Amino acid sequence: MQAPALNIAQGNKTAGLLWPFLFVTVACGSISGFHSLVAGGTVSKQVTRESHARTIGYGGMILEGVLAVVVLLTLAKGLSFDTYVNIVHPTAAGVKSNPILAFSLAMGNLLQQGLGLPVYLGTVFGILMVEGFVITTLDTAVRLNRYLFEELWNIIFTNPPKFLKSYYFNAGLSVAIMFYLSYTNKFQTIWPIFGSANQLLAALTLIAITLWLATQGKKLGFTLLPAIFMILTTLFALYQLLVKKYLPTGNVALTVTDILLFILAIGVVILSFVKLREFKTKQGNPGSKFTA
DSSP: OOSOSOOHHHHHHHTOOHHHHHHHHSOSTTSOHHHHHHHHHTGGGTOSSTTHHHHHHHHHHHHHHHHHHHHHHHHHHHSOHHHHHHHHSOOSTTOOOOHHHHHHHHHHHHHHHHHOOOHHHHHHHHHHHHHHHHHHHHHHHHHHHHHHHHHHHHHHOSSOOGGGGOHHHHHHHHHHHHHHHHHTTTHHHHGGGHHHHHHHHHHHHHHHHHHHHHHTTOOOHHHHHHHHHHHHHHHHHHHHHIIIIIHHHTOHHHHHHHHHHHHHHHHHHHHHHHHHHHHHHHHTOTTSOOOO
């Protein structure tokens, strides 16, 4: 392998400070907002019994970790480090970053070295692997979007019209928005903030779970500590991105989105703290009722 064992300087140069950006760049694995939506929206409806949740959740995290290690090994062995940097972090004017090409080409080289396949054929296999991952993710995202739209209509309307309850309409609306964003490349406008927003959702999920554990009288340290760490990490990342990237470049869309996420996150933290204090107060008065 030609990849360096440590590459903190290059990482700081391209992504920013090791903390917080490592924890919002790696937006999957042990902590992920998207995964919390999957767990709450789809997986919870598919498990045969509740006792399977630990095996599925923890096992899924481990398997994804293994996948990540295999991808790193593929890149480290399949490409020279200089080639990797030139593809993913190009310095030439007008050349865009292409991480999918880097992985696919590394896959092609690895299959050529290991199995004797032509590099171009192995590269095609690499592209298909990435596409398969993306397609299954988008399939899940459409379903989750449908759930979220259905919940949104129930919040906005006291009695939503019948068509707003239709999964055909809500799934179609999700696909239409995705198609528009991809066809017009508008997704590139909001994509840079995805990592921070995703991990912020993970932090808020941990806060909600911590609050629920408190109301059930269960131990909560194992969710409270990562919740505190992730909320501080994501808020600091949003602040860094706002003052160092979005405001200096005059990016109105990301500036507004960043500020809104920051305000909403602080609001949820305050609301959770108030609810927790309310619960503690009610706990001391057995005759009172608490609703989380």
